[in-house]
Amino acid sequence: MAEPPPHVGITHTETINGVKFSVTQTDGIASGNLLDGYSDRSLHRKTCYELGIRIGFSNLGNYDPATAKSFDLEEVRRSLKNVLGSFKFLQ
Secondary structure: OOOOOOOOOOOEEEEEOOEEEEEEEOOEEEOOEEEEEEEEEEEEOOEEEEEEEEEEEEOHHHOOOOOOOOOOHHHHHHHHHHHHOOOOOOO
16 A cells, blocks of 8 residues: 555545545645645555545735735535546446
């Protein structure tokens, strides 16, 4: 099995297309930059698979006004979770 992701939140189980995954929040910060992330892991036929969502962004205070644009983190996260929800093992 690969090295475990950094543990930030409580690990919980989610099911994607009938397959159980162990999900761990893997956020991080450094010098005004942030990472919103989730690591989803499952064993399938004795092999560990990891799916993940990572959204990197920065504090707008790091930039001159009008040179960076804000976005809706929840909207981006929902869109990426929809893609993650389409995952299937073919065999």
